Amino acid sequence: MAEMKFDLLILGGGPAGYNAAERAAEGGLKTAVFEERALGGVCLNEGCIPTKTLLYSAKILDYAHHGDAYGVTVTGASIDHAKVVARKDKVVKKLVSGVGAKMRGAGVTVVSASARITGKTSSGFTVEADGKTYEGAKILVCTGSEAAMPPIPGLKESYSASFAVTNREILDLTTAPKRLAVIGGGVIGLEMASYFNSIGSEVTVVEMLDKIAGPTEKDISAILQKSYEKRGVKFLLGAKVTAVEGKPGAGVVRYEKDGKTVELPCDLALISVGRRARTAGIGLDAVGVQLNRGAVVTDERGRTSVPGIWAAGDVNGKLMLAHTAYREGEVAVSDMLGKADRVDYRSIPSVIYTNPEVASVGETVESAKAAGIDAAEFTLPLQYSGRYVAENENGDGIVKIVYGKQHREILGVHMIGSYASEIIYGAAAMVAKKQRIEDVEKLVFPHPTVCEAIREAMFHIS
Ligand code: NAI
Numbered sequence: 001m002a003e004m005k006f007d008l009l010i011l012g013g014g015p016a017g018y019n020a021a022e023r024a025a026e027g028g029l030k031t032a033v034f035e036e037r038a039l040g041g042v043c044l045n046e047g048c049i050p051t052k053t054l055l056y057s058a059k060i061l062d063y064a065h066h067g068d069a070y071g072v073t074v075t076g077a078s079i080d081h082a083k084v085v086a087r088k089d090k091v092v093k094k095l096v097s098g099v100g101a102k103m104r105g106a107g108v109t110v111v112s113a114s115a116r117i118t119g120k121t122s123s124g125f126t127v128e129a130d131g132k133t134y135e136g137a138k139i140l141v142c143t144g145s146e147a148a149m150p151p152i153p154g155l156k157e158s159y160s161a162s163f164a165v166t167n168r169e170i171l172d173l174t175t176a177p178k179r180l181a182v183i184g185g186g187v188i189g190l191e192m193a194s195y196f197n198s199i200g201s202e203v204t205v206v207e208m209l210d211k212i213a214g215p216t217e218k219d220i221s222a223i224l225q226k227s228y229e230k231r232g233v234k235f236l237l238g239a240k241v242t243a244v245e246g247k248p249g250a251g252v253v254r255y256e257k258d259g260k261t262v263e264l265p266c267d268l269a270l271i272s273v274g275r276r277a278r279t280a281g282i283g284l285d286a287v288g289v290q291l292n293r294g295a296v297v298t299d300e301r302g303r304t305s306v307p308g309i310w311a312a313g314d315v316n317g318k319l320m321l322a323h324t325a326y327r328e329g330e331v332a333v334s335d336m337l338g339k340a341d342r343v344d345y346r347s348i349p350s351v352i353y354t355n356p357e358v359a360s361v362g363e364t365v366e367s368a369k370a371a372g373i374d375a376a377e378f379t380l381p382l383q384y385s386g387r388y389v390a391e392n393e394n395g396d397g398i399v400k401i402v403y404g405k406q407h408r409e410i411l412g413v414h415m416i417g418s419y420a421s422e423i424i425y426g427a428a429a430m431v432a433k434k435q436r437i438e439d440v441e442k443l444v445f446p447h448p449t450v451c452e453a454i455r456e457a458m459f460h461i462s
Pocket residue numbers: 150183184185186187188189190191206207208209213214239240241242271272273274275319320321350351352353
């Protein structure tokens with residue numbers, strides 16, 4: 001017999017789940033969120049926030065090391081990795097309790113237990129958690145994602161022996177490895193490579209493709225790689241990892257490159273070869289929710305194949321970004337409340353929080369052309385910004401504008417350089433609102449700022 005009845009049951013308290021819970025409660029839905037680990041999900045506990053905390057400490061150290069170029073000599077600058085990790089834990093704790101307070105403030109019931117959908121009723125669904133049965137008229141699945149573990153020989157054994165670790169374990173190491181092999185040169189790999197390089201580890205990134213940073217615009221990816229190489233990070237591109245062997249402090253990553261098998265000795269290997277949706281063991285099969293390659297199939301309003309069940313965030317396998325998850329959760333709740341809403345996937349920005357930062361939104365000229373749009377691009381060095389020059393000795397940052405040739409609408413903006421992560425939302429608004437080059441020329445940007453380079457670029461486009 002059902003013990004508790006709700007309008008909405010949300011599985012997972014990460015960015016999609018907790019944000020949707022707040023919106024749903026505001027909309028008058030009696031809502032419960034089930035979270036088996038900690039509120040805030042991967043983003044807050046082992047992703048976005050912990051990595052940014054570490055990277056900020058590294059940035060302070062980098063500034064100290066490179067102060068000479070700016071007339072500031074710092075001697076004896078050093079980093080205490082264990083202290084950095086302890087501060088990270090403090091930051092995470094504070095923010096997790098903030099999410100808890102948000103839930104209490106909104107009147108959302110938080111159940112700290114793993115939940116599973118057990119069946120349908122005449123008016124909704126049943127969910128079991130911690131031995132109790134909950135009834136919900138609607139369900140929102142926000143169970144997120146986990147590190148993908150490809151079938152590489154030795155990986156599983158090395159993982160349990162803690163030689164090969166994922167984003168989860170690497171954030172809690174209290175001593176830095178002397179030699180770190182990063183398997184996969186995507187976002188997680190690059191952010192961690194940046195941190196460990198700054199604090200003195202020898203870092204080698206092994207990437208199967210011939211460029212780093214996945215879908216990042218090609219010129220920006222090349223500048224990023226060059227800046228990492230200047231700092232001493234080694235890249236093995238076109239190198240596919242085929243085996244992992246070892247224990248902490250004495251391991252090897254085997255990879256294939258140009259038809260040859262090569263061994264890379266290292267003390268620790270980070271597995272960052274992508275993430276996969278978490279759909280197992282949550283009862284989706286009990287009610288027949290359709291999956292595609294392990295991810296929940298959703299439409300643009302977050303509806304799944306089962307009426308009454310929505311899904312949002314990484315579990316749908318679409319963009320796997322926390323800010324996408326927020327928006328998807330909101331749109332799902334809007335749909336439940338009968339409000340027209342949809343996610344504009346075209347204008348979702350993405351950021352790599354390396355130093356220099358990379359931020360992008362919208363099309364590259366290649367993706368626009370592939371979509372049948374007659375597009376062109378214009379690149380402006382950030383040296384056109386006075387503030388950039390003041391703050392970056394020999395900086396090689398750029399901003400690239402992608403626009404439609406016929407209507408001169410802004411299709412994409414891609415940047416590498418300081419503040420890019422904070423600037424990109426303005427560019428996302430331009431893409432979302434389909435602003436034209438002439439519209440942006442008429443906007444007034446603050447001076448001196450790095451974002452001015454975006455406006456300046458518009459005047460260079462003939
Ligand atoms: P990813 O998909 O970004 O990169 C994985 C890389 O591993 C790819 O470049 C792939 O070619 C390579 N690879 C796969 N198998 C390989 C093999 N056997 N040998 C060598 N290379 C191999 O995945 P990542 O970095 O694990 O990130 C996962 C997700 O987390 C992404 O979807 C990302 O959006 C999200 N994320 C976002 C962040 C941000 O927004 N700043 C930060 C961290 C993660």
